[in-house]
Amino acid sequence: MRNQGQDGKSGSDTRFEAALATLRRVYAEISGENRQLREDPRRPARAAAAELNPMEERVKLLEMENRDLSLRLETAAASWPEDAHDDLLANLYVAGFNLHRALEWESVLNSMTEILLNLVGARQFGIFVLNPDGETLSQVANEHGQGANPLSVSLGQGIMGVVAKTGIPFFDGERQEGDFRNPVACVPLKAEGRLLGVIQVHSLFSQKISLTSRDHELFTLLAETAGTALLSALLRRRFLSRTDGSPVPWLELFVPDHVVADDAGPNPSLAIPHGEETARRRS
Amino acid sequence: MRPMTFLIVEDSPTMRQLISFSLRRFPDCRIVEAVDGADALRRLAYDEVDFVLTDINMPIMDGLKLVALLRANSKTRDLPIIIITTEGADEDRRRGLELGADAYISKPVEAAMLVRRVEEVLQDRRAGASMTP
Numbered sequence: 141m142r143n144q145g146q147d148g149k150s151g152s153d154t155r156f157e158a159a160l161a162t163l164r165r166v167y168a169e170i171s172g173e174n175r176q177l178r179e180d181p182r183r184p185a186r187a188a189a190a191e192l193n194p195m196e197e198r199v200k201l202l203e204m205e206n207r208d209l210s211l212r213l214e215t216a217a218a219s220w221p222e223d224a225h226d227d228l229l230a231n232l233y234v235a236g237f238n239l240h241r242a243l244e245w246e247s248v249l250n251s252m253t254e255i256l257l258n259l260v261g262a263r264q265f266g267i268f269v270l271n272p273d274g275e276t277l278s279q280v281a282n283e284h285g286q287g288a289n290p291l292s293v294s295l296g297q298g299i300m301g302v303v304a305k306t307g308i309p310f311f312d313g314e315r316q317e318g319d320f321r322n323p324v325a326c327v328p329l330k331a332e333g334r335l336l337g338v339i340q341v342h343s344l345f346s347q348k349i350s351l352t353s354r355d356h357e358l359f360t361l362l363a364e365t366a367g368t369a370l371l372s373a374l375l376r377r378r379f380l381s382r383t384d385g386s387p388v389p390w391l392e393l394f395v396p397d398h399v400v401a402d403d404a405g406p407n408p409s410l411a412i413p414h415g416e417e418t419a420r421r422r423s
Numbered sequence: 424m425r426p427m428t429f430l431i432v433e434d435s436p437t438m439r440q441l442i443s444f445s446l447r448r449f450p451d452c453r454i455v456e457a458v459d460g461a462d463a464l465r466r467l468a469y470d471e472v473d474f475v476l477t478d479i480n481m482p483i484m485d486g487l488k489l490v491a492l493l494r495a496n497s498k499t500r501d502l503p504i505i506i507i508t509t510e511g512a513d514e515d516r517r518r519g520l521e522l523g524a525d526a527y528i529s530k531p532v533e534a535a536m537l538v539r540r541v542e543e544v545l546q547d548r549r550a551g552a553s554m555t556p
Contacts, residue, residue, distance in 0.1 A: 223535030226448075227535050231441065234437055238440070254436070254437040254438075258530055259437065345531070347529045
């Protein structure tokens with residue numbers, strides 16, 4: 141005996157009617173699509189194409205970007221040594237240019253500070269010059285070293301003293317952060333092979349992991365050229381001090397020594413001027 | 424075709440020179456220099472500029488203020504801008520990018536890296552322009 145519901149229909153009747161309704165709906169949909177196809181057979185293709193077009197464009201763009209990235213990676217890998225070489229030349233050119241055009245003592249120190257800050261990426265450093273006693277070094281410029289650096293260092297004392305005494309630079313290629321006693325780099329400043337002072341770098345910018353070969357080249361340039369620039373600035377200041385503030389008689393400099401006798405002689409002493417100037421600066 | 428003009432906004436003469444030297448890799452480009460944000464705005468008033476590279480920390484008007492003003496001006500709002508930042512300047516970077524800078528580069532600047540970053544920004548701009556209906 142079949143089970144009957146409240147409306148008098150059995151369960152199987154209900155399922156049959158539901159299935160029939162589904163079939164009718166599917167048939168209506170298919171009929172509708174067939175009718176549309178008969179009216180415009182290209183419609184589905186158009187609809188699909190409309191959906192595909194933006195995707196195809198996006199794929200094309202991605203492929204282009206991919207190609208471009210691959211090309212750039214290949215180019216970068218292939219031309220890295222050239223890039224590094226160009227980069228080194230650019231840095232050396234800019235550093236050398238700025239050191240050579242500085243005539244004033246302060247300008248030379250500013251140029252050195254800019255090179256250390258912007259080209260090397262030194263965060264904390266000090267620039268020291270030899271005192272007239274020839275036994276101690278005094279700080280003349282610093283960056284983030286105020287109070288942290290001793291104002292005077294004896295030759296032979298600590299890394300800086302040893303570098304100043306021996307003239308051999310010190311580099312710690314592994315470290316980014318140090319302090320006065322344990323610097324990252326310490327470089328002697330020389331002119332004509334004689335010691336004038338020392339640059340000591342205590343720490344580098346946080347984004348700079350360690351010193352690079354480019355930095356070593358820059359330090360070499362600073363050691364030789366900055367020393368000479370400092371000496372030139374001292375000699376110029378000494379020369380200007382003789383003119384009592386009156387305009388500098390530049391043309392005198394172009395007259396041969398045997399024509400105009402200079403009381404300082406044609407080859408002024410290296411030791412006296414910078415000592416006096418340093419003492420004057422401190423006072 | 425008019426040569427591409429870069430505006431370098433930087434108070435350090437050493438950095439201006441290094442950036443200028445690096446950008447010479449772009450053939451026939453023209454370099455205009457400004458020492459701070461206010462100076463840059465004066466230059467932009469009478470010079471046609473295609474690309475701006477600006478430091479953040481500068482006297483008179485800093486780089487962030489400059490970026491904000493450039494983006495607010497209809498004449499300069501689409502200029503590609505790269506900000507040049509120092510260490511510990513994460514907040515400046517974030518703020519600069521928020522204000523509408525296209526990219527940033529950290530000091531010390533490597534010439535090759537700077538050129539690549541400029542190329543990337545130009546490429547992104549071209550890609551963005553081609554996507555625009």
